[in-house]
Amino acid sequence: MRLTVGHLYPDYLNIYADRGNIAVLVRRGAWRGLEVEVVAIGLGDTVRAGAHNLLYLGGGQDREQGLVAPDIAAKGPALAEAVDRGAAVLAVCGGYQLLGRFYRDRYGSELPGAGLLPLHTVAGDRRMIGDVLLECELVPGEPRTLAGFENHIGRTILDRGTQPLGRVVSGFGNDGTSGLEGARAGRVVGTYLHGPLLPRNPWFADWLLAQAVAHRTGDEPPVFEPLHDELEADAHAVSAARAKARGGRRFR
Numbered sequence: 670m671r672l673t674v675g676h677l678y679p680d681y682l683n684i685y686a687d688r689g690n691i692a693v694l695v696r697r698g699a700w701r702g703l704e705v706e707v708v709a710i711g712l713g714d715t716v717r718a719g720a721h722n723l724l725y726l727g728g729g730q731d732r733e734q735g736l737v738a739p740d741i742a743a744k745g746p747a748l749a750e751a752v753d754r755g756a757a758v759l760a761v762c763g764g765y766q767l768l769g770r771f772y773r774d775r776y777g778s779e780l781p782g783a784g785l786l787p788l789h790t791v792a793g794d795r796r797m798i799g800d801v802l803l804e805c806e807l808v809p810g811e812p813r814t815l816a817g818f819e820n821h822i823g824r825t826i827l828d829r830g831t832q833p834l835g836r837v838v839s840g841f842g843n844d845g846t847s848g849l850e851g852a853r854a855g856r857v858v859g860t861y862l863h864g865p866l867l868p869r870n871p872w873f874a875d876w877l878l879a880q881a882v883a884h885r886t887g888d889e890p891p892v893f894e895p896l897h898d899e900l901e902a903d904a905h906a907v908s909a910a911r912a913k914a915r916g917g918r919r920f921r
């Protein structure tokens with residue numbers, strides 16, 4: 670089976686090794702007999718609903734976000750249609766911010782977003798930097814943890830009733846005070862976690878692949894056979910320990 674991943678703005682939104690997330694999706698897909706094809710979607714390119722099973726956006730500095738913001742705002746309706754038709758989305762940090770209504774940077778300029786997630790972001794006066802550990806439950810009854818690294822000046826405010834990706838154990842998360850991190854709307858996930866995120870959180874990579882397969886087949890997301898993730902588990906444990914030792918704030 671072939672899965673198509675649409676990588677939005679790979680030349681502009683790719684910091685703190687975010688491109689590594691693509692490598693993990695391709696490799697873990699292959700280990701499961703899935704051929705994961707990655708296509709770049711750049712400025713001025715059209716997004717055709719149904720063409721991609723998973724859409725991915727990495728993080729970026731304010732300058733790069735400013736260069737892609739008008740384009741992603743224009744793509745908003747097409748992205749919404751792709752999501753309505755079941756495509757999965759992973760957006761990291763600057764990409765996550767641009768899935769909301771807008772990102773107001775430290776100079777007060779409002780960068781328009783895709784309006785795909787019910788949230789907005791406003792730059793604060795201090796960067797929130799460090800290792801992060803979250804508790805989350807994407808699959809009801811299956812509590813999990815996510816470990817990663819954050820570096821952002823933006824504070825993201827979720828609209829009332831918006832589901833976060835998880836609750837911060839240690840770190841800053843969306844705004845450094847709410848104890849919430851990221852946002853989730855069905856198969857659309859936004860997070861501040863870099864690192865890259867997926868090598869040290871293989872269960873989440875598998876969750877994304879399963880959502881993409883479900884979009885491809887129209888069936889329920891498959892439950893994959895476990896892989897030998899000892900190395901990944903070690904990487905997660907090291908990252909989680911670092912977060913507990915020196916993450917931004919301790920919420921739990």
Ligand code: GLN
Nearest residue numbers: 728729762763821822823
């Ligand atoms: N430029 C945004 C901020 O600082 C996002 C940064 C990032 O992607 N790491 O908040």
